[in-house]
Amino acid sequence: MIEQYLPVFIVLGIAIIFGIATVLSSTIFGPQRPTSEKLSTYESGMKPVGTTHERVSIKYYLVTMLFIIFDLEVIFVYPWAVQFKKLFHEFGISAFISMFVFLVVFEIGYLYVYKKGGFKWD
């Protein structure tokens, strides 16, 4: 059983050796002449300005959280609206009420955000 996998291991071994050999040979044979310019950060030829750990305003976080409310609403309401006729035939008025309950839960979240002043951007 294990002999059947021998070619796989041979190929794997060759691949590993080839990978190591190519990387090693470039460090062994390549001329290494580091200069301060060469070691500096690559910023498309410009001088790098500022820090890499850029701070993001908390509003961005707020927007993404609010997006979830409306996004979930849309995801569920669209298929429901498309299939509404069929659902109404099958389940009667409860097809409407169950979605209404779902929306009310979301509206509570929406009211909470509104009350907290989450939509005031400045």
Next chain:
Amino acid sequence: MGLEAKLTQDGFLATKLDAILAWSRKSSVWPMPMGISCCAIEMMAAADPKYDIARFGSEVMRFTPRQCDLMLVAGTVTYKMSHVVRKIYDQMPDPKWVIAMGACTSTGGMYRSYPVVQGIDQFLPVDIYVAGCPPRPDNLLNALIQLQEKIGRTKARDFQNKPLPELNIIQNN
């Protein structure tokens, strides 16, 4: 310093190693596409299936200088841009070569005016100049073949003590 710094004599091993290194260098010249203006369109055409720069092992256009051997300057270089071009050239690892593609890059071309560098050889060591405005893709391929011949003649120790090109007066403009 690499091993090749020790290969200072023309022994059998040294010459064989030189040949192998030169062959591997010339067979995979990875260009840094410095496409500044319209010559870059012809440079892109050289990479398409019709002209197919991959036949010469140069299809891997890297948009970072860290992985490139060849700087392919294609387009009009202004004084403002010259700093950028020079910095990217400086950030490429040795050994490295430069092709000046097109009339503007080589001599300033029709832009005989104050913002345009009259030939990038004022601040870069150019190996091959390609004529044309813009040059046809086959012209670029011809330049690549000539560069490969030039790389094939190099010895490994040539790059060890090669002086870095000096910062020209152009950098103070």
